[in-house]
Amino acid sequence: MIQVRDLRVDYDDVCAVRDLSLDISPGEVYGLVGPNGAGKTTTLRSLVGLLEPTYGEIHLNGLDLSTHHGEAVQHVGFMPDFAPVYEDLTVWEFLDLFAASYLIPPERRPETIAKHLELVDLTEKRDAITSGLSRGMRQRLLIAKTLIPEPQIVLLDEPAAWLDPYGRALLKDILRQLGAQGKAVLISSHVLAEMSEFCTSIGIMEKGRMLVTGRVDEVAARVLGQAEARVEVVAGEEICAQVLSTHPRVRSVRREKGTFAFSFDGDQGELSDLLTALVTAGVRVASFGRKKEDLEEVFLKVGAKEVS
């Protein structure tokens, strides 16, 4: 759905993005992470045609951005960092402006606007002038504006900035829905802990280059090695220790009271088989699973150039 090939963007003497290639499929929620100045915002702005690349190909929904800009961006929702609103319009008028800009027919606009106001919980503010909205409400209004054209591709630059905890929860829910609806979502954020909750893939950028990209678990595995698994046992600790020590996929077992931590180099199916084996052997299991990938750890390791 989003295809980027050999993208290069220069600002005078500075190469902001260098030979970047990227593929984002429908239903994928892709997190673009990197330190300030890594080229994340430049990449996002190039993807919607706001920045003219030095060279490279960008295809959105199969359309070449350089030759079919109007058609290509029609199904793209973009929310920049520090996004503004027209302060002399009401909330409804603001959304109507962009519903009309995205060629939604007049008869469908009231229904579409009402749906999106409900989505971001701003129905009560529909007639309020936008200048009177709080920062968080404005950010929610901008999320609604971004989603108004029912885009197949959603590009969000630091969308969680300025959002309160309620807004963040709302955003996470919306992002999950978008992924489930088969939309391609590209999100740039510094809040790595939150991104690991809804991103299916990540790309880590530094100094304009993509250092590592892929599915979150694959990237974590490449960077951190196999994720650690844990089993918390209520009864049958000795049996558990025996089963783990004899399992061919289990390495480096550590035991602490009723909890066992170990490296597991099998896939999810094999991990599930291990759980069945433990239960069948008579171990009473309280909790079982892999440790969640820590994107922050991944990011710091990649940033420290530990990726081979």
Add this chain to the structure above:
Amino acid sequence: MMPAQTAVGQGSIRGLLVGNPVLVKHLRSRLRPQHVLPLVAVVVALSICIAWVGVTSDENGSAVAMMFVLQGLILFLVGAAAVATSVGTARETGMLDFHRISPQPATAVALGFLLGAPVREYILFACTLPFSLLLALAARYSALAWLAVTFDLVVVSQLYCAIALLLGLALPKRASATTLTLLAVVLFHMGWMTQTVGCLTILPTALGMFGGHTPSLPLGTAMLGFAAPPLLVSLLHQVPVFVLLLVAGARKMHHESAYPLTKLDAVGCYLVAALLLLADAPAGFEMTPDVGAWALCYGLLFIGVLLSALVTPGAGAFAKGVRRARKIGWPNLGLWDDQAPNWAVVLAFAVIFAVAAAAVGTLFPQRGWWHGMHPAGAGVVGAAAVMFFGLANQAFGLTFRRNSNPYLMLLLFICWGLPLVVGLLVLSISGGEDATSNLILALSPLSGLAIMLMNGTTASLATARTVALVASSALAFAFIVFATRAVTRARREAGEV
């Protein structure tokens, strides 16, 4: 065509206006009753006062003029400032980016701002119309004359709004855009004695329709020496300039980093400017014999400098273009590409300048007492000056990058300003015409042009003219060499990054 050349978007006029979202946005935000009604009350009250003075006294003509001043203030100053503020604010805050990435054509967005931002001022203007008509009829002017002037008021206001649009899109701060727009409006009115500039104001139409033909003030009454209705002459000037500004505005609306004009657009503009100045020359001749030729030469020099600056790529843009060309396997950028060096444009400007200046002498033969003017020589000096500026700007931009402007200013001061200042000082010390001062003045193209256009056939003037030709040509040649080297070096460096 390079892949990233900007496209402005297209659509029928109806499609661009009906349901235009940006226009609707302005209708909503600018026409809220609580903002409009107090202003309507003020304007109606002022109109009633002026109408009362006009109807009850013998000074009908003055009252008509006062009403046009009121209308001009509303449309030209407040209306144009509204456009500059609206576009400038949208650009500063980043709202324009939302419009740029929407499927709306850039022309539609530009028209939305152009027609929408001053909509409150048009309502106020409409409120004055009944009073304006009443006053015109009371002063025994025809309704047709009133209609022509009113129509031109609207056209001129759109012209100023288009200037505001372009400045709002091009300048980094909205306050600068508003200030420069107002300055441009004032400057147009200050330069009204020259027909080409005068026709960018309401004055030729207003004076022509209400003042009658005044032999000493033939503004807007002739083109190429033929009499023409003032409104027609004004529109022949206003419409091309408006179209140019709209095209440039739409390009900037489409992309923040786009040049306002393509190189070919710039050459087209220069050609139109040369034709208008040439056509207007006889009107100037009638007033004071040589003013048309002077206006043509200095006008083309100023416009040439402005347009070449607009289309000259900086070091970053040039390097970008070179890398892009290499990526797709081209050895060099196309001659007319946005990121290509400005050679072709500068050369075209020089040819147009030389031909136009020679033509002014051929088409309108010199008359009696101002014999001795040398328009063809002025053409050479002017063409060389335009080439010098364009190539120096290109060379310095590539060599000194972002710091090029101070160096370029220094160069212009040394080559253009210093001989002028020193020559004038020597002239003032000698207390009149002096061969030495003429020789010094001839070193600067600014005064070199004047020496070519001066009356007289004395030996010292002939020497000064030769010096002017040699000096301007030498400067142009030096910068052909300098610019060629700078381009070669920049091309090599672009491949190394």
